[in-house]
Amino acid sequence: MKILIVEDELTILESMLSYFTEVGNVCESASDYLSASEKINLYNYDCILLDLGLPDGEGLNLLKELKKLKKNDGVLIISARHSLDDKLSGLNLGADDYLVKPFHLSELKARVSAIVRRKKFDGNNIITFNEISVDITKMETSVKGQIITLTKKEYDLLIYFLSNKGKVVTKNAIAEHLWGDEMDISDDFDFIYTHIKNLRKKIIEAGASDYLQSVYGIGYKFGMV
Amino acid sequence: MRLADRYNRVNLITALIVFLITGIIYYLVIHFIFREKLDRDLTVEEDEIKQYVSTYNKLPLPASFLDQQVNYQLLKGGTKESRSFKNTNYYNSKEKELEPGRSLITTLVQGNKLYIVTITKSRLEVDDLVRIIVLITLGVTCLLLISLILINRFILKRLWKPFYFILEQMKAFNLVKMNEIELNPTGVDEFKELNTSAAQMASRVRQDYKELKSFTDNASHEMMTPLAVINSKLDTLLQSGPISEQQGVILEDIYNAINRLSKLNHSLLLLTKIENNLIADVQIVDFKDLIAEKSRQFQEIIKKEQLILNINLSPCEIEMSRYLADILLNNLVGNAVKYNHTNGCITINLKADSIEVINSGKNFPLTEQHFDRFFKSASSEGMGLGLAIIKQICNLYNFSIEYSFSQGTHCFTILFEN
Numbered sequence: 001m002k003i004l005i006v007e008d009e010l011t012i013l014e015s016m017l018s019y020f021t022e023v024g025n026v027c028e029s030a031s032d033y034l035s036a037s038e039k040i041n042l043y044n045y046d047c048i049l050l051d052l053g054l055p056d057g058e059g060l061n062l063l064k065e066l067k068k069l070k071k072n073d074g075v076l077i078i079s080a081r082h083s084l085d086d087k088l089s090g091l092n093l094g095a096d097d098y099l100v101k102p103f104h105l106s107e108l109k110a111r112v113s114a115i116v117r118r119k120k121f122d123g124n125n126i127i128t129f130n131e132i133s134v135d136i137t138k139m140e141t142s143v144k145g146q147i148i149t150l151t152k153k154e155y156d157l158l159i160y161f162l163s164n165k166g167k168v169v170t171k172n173a174i175a176e177h178l179w180g181d182e183m184d185i186s187d188d189f190d191f192i193y194t195h196i197k198n199l200r201k202k203i204i205e206a207g208a209s210d211y212l213q214s215v216y217g218i219g220y221k222f223g224m225v
Numbered sequence: 226m227r228l229a230d231r232y233n234r235v236n237l238i239t240a241l242i243v244f245l246i247t248g249i250i251y252y253l254v255i256h257f258i259f260r261e262k263l264d265r266d267l268t269v270e271e272d273e274i275k276q277y278v279s280t281y282n283k284l285p286l287p288a289s290f291l292d293q294q295v296n297y298q299l300l301k302g303g304t305k306e307s308r309s310f311k312n313t314n315y316y317n318s319k320e321k322e323l324e325p326g327r328s329l330i331t332t333l334v335q336g337n338k339l340y341i342v343t344i345t346k347s348r349l350e351v352d353d354l355v356r357i358i359v360l361i362t363l364g365v366t367c368l369l370l371i372s373l374i375l376i377n378r379f380i381l382k383r384l385w386k387p388f389y390f391i392l393e394q395m396k397a398f399n400l401v402k403m404n405e406i407e408l409n410p411t412g413v414d415e416f417k418e419l420n421t422s423a424a425q426m427a428s429r430v431r432q433d434y435k436e437l438k439s440f441t442d443n444a445s446h447e448m449m450t451p452l453a454v455i456n457s458k459l460d461t462l463l464q465s466g467p468i469s470e471q472q473g474v475i476l477e478d479i480y481n482a483i484n485r486l487s488k489l490n491h492s493l494l495l496l497t498k499i500e501n502n503l504i505a506d507v508q509i510v511d512f513k514d515l516i517a518e519k520s521r522q523f524q525e526i527i528k529k530e531q532l533i534l535n536i537n538l539s540p541c542e543i544e545m546s547r548y549l550a551d552i553l554l555n556n557l558v559g560n561a562v563k564y565n566h567t568n569g570c571i572t573i574n575l576k577a578d579s580i581e582v583i584n585s586g587k588n589f590p591l592t593e594q595h596f597d598r599f600f601k602s603a604s605s606e607g608m609g610l611g612l613a614i615i616k617q618i619c620n621l622y623n624f625s626i627e628y629s630f631s632q633g634t635h636c637f638t639i640l641f642e643n
Contacts, residue, residue, distance in 0.1 A: 009450055015457035019464070080449035088506075102453035102487050105460035168463040172480045179522060191525035216473030218463070218480070 001046040001116045002026040006036040006062065007078065008054050016049065019105040019167070020112075033057030040066055040073070046116045047074040049108070050095070052086065060086075063093040074115035078103070104173035106164045113163035127162050130224075131208050134158060143206035153178055154199040161212070161222035170219035196220060229381040233374070240373060244366040252359055259351040260327065264310050267329035270295070270344045278335050294326075296343040297333075306332040306339070315345045324349050387411040391423050398427060400434050442497050445490045452487050459483070485608070492610040495552065496598070499617045510550040512541040512575055519558045520573075526562055533570040541575050543641050545622050553618050556611045557582045557637060564635075583636045590630035615639075 003020055007013040008031050020027045028043075030036035033056045040048070040062060048066075052059035059077070066073060075095040079086055087098045096115045099108060117125055117136060125136040131144045134155075141150050141158060150158065160177055161169065171189040178192065200212045213221045274295070277285045287295050294315055308331040315326040325348040333340045387409050394406045406427045408420045459479060468476070498504055520527075520536060527534055543550065561571045561584035569585035594600045596616045601609035619626045619639060627638040 009454065011454045012450075012457050015454075015461045018461055019457075080446050080453070100491075101449045102456040102483065105457055168468075170460075170463070170480055171477075172484055191529050194525070215463075216468055216470040218468070218473040218477045 001112075002044070003028070003112065004036070004039055004043075004045045004048045004073075005029045006031075006048060006054070006059070007051040008032060009051070015105065016108070019109060022166070033059075033062065036062055037065060040071070041069065044071065045073045046119060047076060047096075047112050049076050049078055049112065052077060052079040052081070052090070060090060060093060063090065063095060067094055072119065074112075074119045076108075076111055076115060078108075104170065104176065106160070106167060106169045106173045107177055109167070110160050110163040110177065114159075127159070129162055129165060129211075132158075132162075132203065132211075134162065143203060143208045146206055148202050148206045150199065150202060151195075153195045154202070157195055157199050158203075161220070164222065166221070166223035168215050168219050168221045172219075174219070229377060229385060232381075233377045236373065236377065237370065240370060244369075248359070248362055248366065251362060252355065255355055255358055259355065263327045263346055263348070263351065264329070267310070267327065267344050267346060270346075271329055271331055271342070274342060274344075275333065278333060282335070284333075284335055284340065293347070294343075294345045296345075298341045298343070300332070300339045300341050306334075308332065312348070313345060315347075317347065325352060384413070387413065387416040388419065391416070391420055395423060395427075400430060438497050438501065441493055445494045445497075448490055449487070452483060452490070455479075456483055456487075489608050489610070492608060492614060496610070496614060496617055499549065499614070499621050502621060504546045504549055506546050506548055507544060508547055509542050509544055510547050512543060512550070512554075512580065513538045515550060515554055516558075516573060516575055516580075519554050523558060523562050527571075530562070530565060531568050532562065532565055533568075535570065535572040536575075537573070538575045539577055541577050541580070541641075543622075549618050549621070553615060553639075556615050557639075560584075560611055560637075561586075561635075578642045579638055579640045581636060581638045583634060585633055586635050588633045591628060591635065 001024070003025065005013060005016050005020070005027065007016065007029070010031060013029055013031060017027050017029060028039060028045075030039055033054045036050075036054070037057075048062075050059050050062060059079075063075060063077075066075065076097045076099060077087075077090045077095045078099050078101060079090075080101045090098055096118070097111050099111060117127070127134045127136065132141070134141050136159075139155060141148050141155065156178055157174070160174065171192060174192050174196075175189045178195075196212065200210065203212075204210055209225070211222050211224070213223075213225065215221050270293070274285055284297055285295070287297055308329075311328045311330060313326050313328045314323050315328075316322075317324045326345040327348050328343050328345040330341065330343050333342045390409045391406075394408075398404065398406060406424050408424055411417055411420065459476065463476065516536065516538060520534060526532075557580070558571075558573070561573075561582050564586045565571065565584050566586065571585075572581075572583040574581040574583070591612075596612045597609075598613045599609040600613075615637075616626060618624075622641075625640045627640070629636045629638075
């Protein structure tokens with residue numbers, strides 16, 4: 001997929017670029033309004049990651065520009081403002097999603113993947129990873145062509161892992177993804193373990209390899225061993 | 226006691242005392258003057274009698290006029306001459322009644338006989354005069370006092386009107402709602418000064434408050450970017466290669482700390498936003514649905530802690546921000562879960578106009594302070610903002626919140642009816 005990251009904070013930009021850069025992805029970046037506007041005018045992207053607080057212009061205006069150009073690029077707004085108004089006006093202007101800083105790169109990736117999937121939707125919206133395939137429209141998971149039944153949480157987990165394949169995903173990020181960021185009952189995320197254990201069991205029992213690795217205490221990695 | 230009442234009281238008491246004293250002095254002086262005049266008249270009479278005696282060498286006839294009587298009385302020898310004025314009563318033969326009089330009792334020598342002469346003049350007229358004067362004085366005094374009271378009551382009330390008006394304004398002044406102090410134009414200098422001072426103070430306070438709020442807002446926002454940097458760098462670090470178990474533990478601690486910090490920031494921002502009433506997505510919120518959703522959200526922890534959850538739901542729809550309703554329930558139910566103990570219980574009773582969350586927990590009651598920002602018990606793991614946020618949301622929508630504790634059971638009730 002082809003992605004444009006518009007972010008003025010260079011250190012964050014760098015991290016995002018390195019997280020998104022992988023085989024099959026083209027990542028470009030812009031750190032101010034002008035260069036972002038230029039790139040938007042010249043190229044088409046699958047998804048634009050847009051920071052609202054740019055030094056030389058209001059990020060929301062880029063959205064308007066995009067609309068004027070009648071482009072169908074996916075847009076994910078990144079903002080330091082946990083503001084409902086910003087969110088609503090962003091979404092009204094045609095943004096696909098809204099993410100508040102600070103965020104987990106894995107969360108960002110999952111959301112970008114979801115936007116790109118939606119935008120590229122061409123009848124069969126299926127994520128395939130080796131013998132595992134997930135039909136997003138039907139919410140069906142199958143291993144080697146055989147449908148397996150997953151709970152809602154397990155299904156969400158699988159999608160999350162598939163969007164972040166080969167990456168270490170932290171327990172914090174998983175908990176936040178599955179339960180929302182208001183879920184701050186404790187720092188103890190052991191309860192997500194049950195879901196992961198069940199998901200892993202179901203996939204292995206259906207005849208797939210074990211792609212889930214636990215990374216010492218901190219999280220999990222899904223991918224080729 | 227009101228200023229006007231106090232002023233009135235002092236005023237009236239002083240006026241009364243002054244009038245009383247002047248009244249008494251007035252009475253005494255008039256009395257004295259009239260007595261002097263009577264005495265002078267009596268002396269003139271005495272002189273006439275004495276002259277008559279020296280001229281004709283005999284006593285004049287005892288005469289009885291309308292208001293004057295003269296009596297002679299022969300005295301036995303050896304009595305000394307004397308002369309004195311006296312208040313007496315005499316018999317007015319014409320009016321046929323006893324009347325007050327003033328007598329001059331003096332001695333008179335006619336030949337070698339000593340007479341005692343009593344000249345009496347009626348005091349009635351004088352007394353009447355004095356009475357009339359006293360009555361008029363009293364009447365004038367009363368009239369004056371009454372008019373004073375009336376003036377005080379009505380004029381003062383009107384005069385103080387601007388004062389009470391500004392006082393009402395100041396009472397109603399609400400920093401959070403940012404209402405303006407309305408000024409009533411007045412011609413009185415003191416009140417003019419009071420008005421301008423009150424208005425200036427209000428605008429100064431508002432300005433300070435605004436600055437303080439925008440400070441919290443800006444500080445929290447500015448913290449988000451570095452937090453995002455740390456978070457993204459950590460995520461990148463994680464991908465950079467094999468991690469040892471020890472590193473994993475350290476990284477997890479850092480993640481947790483960042484998590485807490487960003488939640489703290491979000492909570493602070495949320496509080497400022499609620500205070501500023503900046504959350505506008507007011508709609509009809511179905512609490513029944515929302516609670517069902519919350520119980521699903523918390524089910525993992527409830528299961529893990531083996532809590533018994535009883536939910537009694539009646540239909541309940543409240544007009545408020547969906548976002549805040551979500552946070553309200555999150556904090557209420559979250560607290561009930563968080564501050565519970567293993568095998569404890571949680572009861573949620575939703576009625577049309579109230580929600581009650583009862584949970585087992587620490588065996589001591591919470592105090593008012595627990596609703597303050599950043600106040601937390603020694604054993605609390607939270608940030609101390611959960612209850613403050615609940616309180617703020619309730620304040621915003623005029624919900625009342627009640628808390629009770631008995632035998633290790635904490636009960637929070639929110640009444641939606643204002």
